[in-house]
Amino acid sequence: MRGSRSVPSKSAGRAGRRGPRRFTRRDTVVLGVLLGIPVLLEAVIVWGPTLASIGLSFTSWDGIGDIHWVGGKNYESLVDNYPAFWPAVRHNLLWIAFLGLVATPFGLLLAVLIDRGVRFSRFYQSVLYMPVVLSLAVVGFMAQLLLGTDQGVINTALGNESDPIDWLGNSDLNIWMMMIAASWRHTGYVMILYLAGLKSVDPALKEAAAIDGANTRQTFFRVVFPTLRPVNVIVGVITVIEALRAFDIVYAVNKGRNGLELLSVLITDNIIGEASRIGFGSAIAVVLLTVSLGFIVTFLVQELRGARDR
Amino acid sequence: MSRRNVLRGAAAGAGAVTLPALLSACGDGPGGKKNEVTMGSNSSDAVPKKAFQDAFDAYKKKTGKTVKVHTTEHNEFQQNITRYLRATPDDVFMWFAGYRMQYFAEKGLLVDISDVWKGFSGFSQALKDQSTHDGKQYFVPYYYYPWAVFHRKSLFAERGYEQAKTWDEFIALAKKMYRDGIPVAFCDKDGWPAMGTFDYINMRLNGYDFHKGLMAGEEAWTDTKVKKVFDLWRELMPYYQKGALGRTWEEAGQGLQKRRTGMAVFGMPHPGQQFPAKERDDIDFFAFPEIDPAHGQDAVEAPIDGFLIAKKAKNVDAGKDLLTWLGTPEAEEVYLAGDPNNVAVNDKADTATYTALQKKSAELVSGAKQISQFLDRDTRPDFAQTVMIKALQDFIDDPGDVDGLVNRIERQKKDIFAQAVG
Numbered sequence: 001m002r003g004s005r006s007v008p009s010k011s012a013g014r015a016g017r018r019g020p021r022r023f024t025r026r027d028t029v030v031l032g033v034l035l036g037i038p039v040l041l042e043a044v045i046v047w048g049p050t051l052a053s054i055g056l057s058f059t060s061w062d063g064i065g066d067i068h069w070v071g072g073k074n075y076e077s078l079v080d081n082y083p084a085f086w087p088a089v090r091h092n093l094l095w096i097a098f099l100g101l102v103a104t105p106f107g108l109l110l111a112v113l114i115d116r117g118v119r120f121s122r123f124y125q126s127v128l129y130m131p132v133v134l135s136l137a138v139v140g141f142m143a144q145l146l147l148g149t150d151q152g153v154i155n156t157a158l159g160n161e162s163d164p165i166d167w168l169g170n171s172d173l174n175i176w177m178m179m180i181a182a183s184w185r186h187t188g189y190v191m192i193l194y195l196a197g198l199k200s201v202d203p204a205l206k207e208a209a210a211i212d213g214a215n216t217r218q219t220f221f222r223v224v225f226p227t228l229r230p231v232n233v234i235v236g237v238i239t240v241i242e243a244l245r246a247f248d249i250v251y252a253v254n255k256g257r258n259g260l261e262l263l264s265v266l267i268t269d270n271i272i273g274e275a276s277r278i279g280f281g282s283a284i285a286v287v288l289l290t291v292s293l294g295f296i297v298t299f300l301v302q303e304l305r306g307a308r309d310r
Numbered sequence: 311m312s313r314r315n316v317l318r319g320a321a322a323g324a325g326a327v328t329l330p331a332l333l334s335a336c337g338d339g340p341g342g343k344k345n346e347v348t349m350g351s352n353s354s355d356a357v358p359k360k361a362f363q364d365a366f367d368a369y370k371k372k373t374g375k376t377v378k379v380h381t382t383e384h385n386e387f388q389q390n391i392t393r394y395l396r397a398t399p400d401d402v403f404m405w406f407a408g409y410r411m412q413y414f415a416e417k418g419l420l421v422d423i424s425d426v427w428k429g430f431s432g433f434s435q436a437l438k439d440q441s442t443h444d445g446k447q448y449f450v451p452y453y454y455y456p457w458a459v460f461h462r463k464s465l466f467a468e469r470g471y472e473q474a475k476t477w478d479e480f481i482a483l484a485k486k487m488y489r490d491g492i493p494v495a496f497c498d499k500d501g502w503p504a505m506g507t508f509d510y511i512n513m514r515l516n517g518y519d520f521h522k523g524l525m526a527g528e529e530a531w532t533d534t535k536v537k538k539v540f541d542l543w544r545e546l547m548p549y550y551q552k553g554a555l556g557r558t559w560e561e562a563g564q565g566l567q568k569r570r571t572g573m574a575v576f577g578m579p580h581p582g583q584q585f586p587a588k589e590r591d592d593i594d595f596f597a598f599p600e601i602d603p604a605h606g607q608d609a610v611e612a613p614i615d616g617f618l619i620a621k622k623a624k625n626v627d628a629g630k631d632l633l634t635w636l637g638t639p640e641a642e643e644v645y646l647a648g649d650p651n652n653v654a655v656n657d658k659a660d661t662a663t664y665t666a667l668q669k670k671s672a673e674l675v676s677g678a679k680q681i682s683q684f685l686d687r688d689t690r691p692d693f694a695q696t697v698m699i700k701a702l703q704d705f706i707d708d709p710g711d712v713d714g715l716v717n718r719i720e721r722q723k724k725d726i727f728a729q730a731v732g
Contacts, residue, residue: 062417064396064418065730083701150557150564151561164552166552170555171707254555255501258555270692272390273389273691274388274389274692274695277726
């Protein structure tokens with residue numbers, strides 16, 4: 001391993017080019033087809049719609065009649081005239097922050113506890129992992145059974161029939177309830193990923209740290225956690241993805257209105273509903289794309305830099 | 311733009327490749343099965359679903375033709391209607407009268423059924439108007455249901471409540487109920503039930519013509535007339551049950567049934583479907599109270615449901631045949647036998663089997679000077695869906711800032727109504 005790493009990559013590249021052709025024509029064809037199909041699919045399924053959305057976001061179109069070019073007007077009305085827009089942006093960012101700062105670290109904590117072998121750890125492991133098999137929409141329905149105003153389990157248990165807590169209707173409360181419900185599922189997911197990671201940490205590292213006089217905390221944060229880097233990256237990506245696609249749960253609860261606005265819901269409302277403001281909806285989609293790209297680019301930059309350092 | 315040509319070209323290309331294969335694979339040919347007509351249904355609730363099935367069974371018995379029903383959950387059907395009509399709609403589909411039908415007719419998504427209408431009798435001019443766009447008929451009305459203030463007879467008797475005739479009486483009644491621990495039922499989690507209250511206050515205060523103008527985008531939402539509507543509504547708010555934005559109409563209906571609430575502004579099927587059959591005789595209503603004597607209680611909000619044929623339907627002839635039958639009094643009678651929460655539109659339908667509530671509803675509507683269709687059926691769907699739902703929920707959440715609210719509505723309205731239909 002050491003040897004291969006010490007060879008400067010530049011000379012390795014040059015050596016490759018100077019050497020005999022490694023690919024026969026047949027190889028090239030096979031590679032071309034195998035790579036070409038996914039690239040084509042990606043272009044058609046991913047880039048096509050993306051570019052179409054960007055294009056449509058400068059138009060006004062009801063999906064049936066003619067397309068009218070309106071320039072930046074959709075963006076203007078979005079920012080100035082659409083009361084749901086800013087709350088949706090805030091909620092999207094809040095969702096990422098909550099999963100990233102609360103749910104994911106909590107999953108890590110559970111993984112560490114279980115990995116250290118608390119009693120009944122297998123039991124906890126299965127119970128915590130169980131919600132992951134549920135779709136977020138189902139979690140949303142369950143949340144309604146628990147949190148409903150008149151007939152919810154929690155309000156019934158609290159016995160405050162005359163003045164029930166409006167968990168789902170109060171716009172100061174409901175987003176938090178939804179994030180907790182979503183975290184219920186997210187935590188188990190993160191826990192399993194970290195458990196797998198922790199199992200692969202070489203015990204010798206911990207021993208070495210102990211010999212050097214590190215306490216448990218130091219061992220974890222200085223030695224174990226950094227070796228989990230590949231898992232951390234995956235978990236980070238999953239957290240952002242999960243946060244950005246939090247659509248089903250709010251849509252199942254109240255169609256993503258009244259305190260549960262998310263960009264994805266606004267896109268749906270404008271594009272697929274009876275309304276069909278496709279140009280306007282596309283403009284919101286472009287905003288969501290920008291938010292997502294922000295995270296993707298950051299991640300890629302980090303990754304590429306990390307790969308170069310390695 | 312050449313988008314249409316491109317699409318047409320692509321469709322023709324795809325058709326040229328697949329059509330022969332399809333033709334040989336499908337023995338019935340492109341027209342669908344001769345003795346079967348498909349129906350896109352939004353009647354997902356148990357009671358109407360069963361009643362519709364009864365009606366279609368009766369059609370089969372009479373003509374030997376089968377109606378194949380594809381049911382979609384009510385709200386979902388509405389959400390997806392545009393996509394549905396553009397893609398592969400059934401031969402006949404269920405929808406609403408008035409602006410919401412006209413909007414699709416304007417876009418060229420519906421089949422003109424004026425020829426079917428020529429054979430109809432028993433429909434009033436008002437009904438024909440609600441089925442017409444640009445002089446042509448597109449819609450067969452089937453039943454309607456009025457909106458009013460619903461309550462339990464027995465509860466009113468037990469507590470000595472009296473039906474309110476005027477706004478002052480109404481507020482006094484609400485106040486009394488609230489003090490008795492049975493507040494006025496209210497819900498708007500679904501986003502539309504509160505629209506009924508808005509419409510009624512608006513029509514009682516400003517009249518039907520103003521309602522129509524406001525819905526058509528001609529009147530300004532910043533008009534003091536509109537602000538006054540919200541101000542009056544705010545008088546009622548303290549006596550509502552709490553947590554309206556977390557409550558569906560089903561839950562509100564059940565609260566009324568369980569005597570936890572005193573009354574509710576609802577459409578007739580809403581309490582009707584939440585009361586067990588043996589308690590339905592206990593449901594009563596009174597017309598929404600008078601606010602300005604100049605308008606009295608002239609207007610009644612009575613949404614009409616019915617059937618249409620989509621432009622892309624495969625089997626238009628079979629669809630028209632079914633519509634011809636559905637426009638008969640007999641077809642309505644079969645339906646209403648199974649769903650007593652609505653009232654027939656055809657004058658000739660037999661009312662002998664009506665319940666007391668149905669009779670009262672029919673009287674209410676026939677005595678009305680104007681019939682409105684509900685906020686989201688009287689205005690552009692893009693406006694109702696993306697602006698008004700949030701606006702009314704915002705008002706319920708914080709009734710204080712009316713000026714800001716109507717300004718926001720007006721600005722969005724201008725944006726949306728600036729876009730052409732079609």
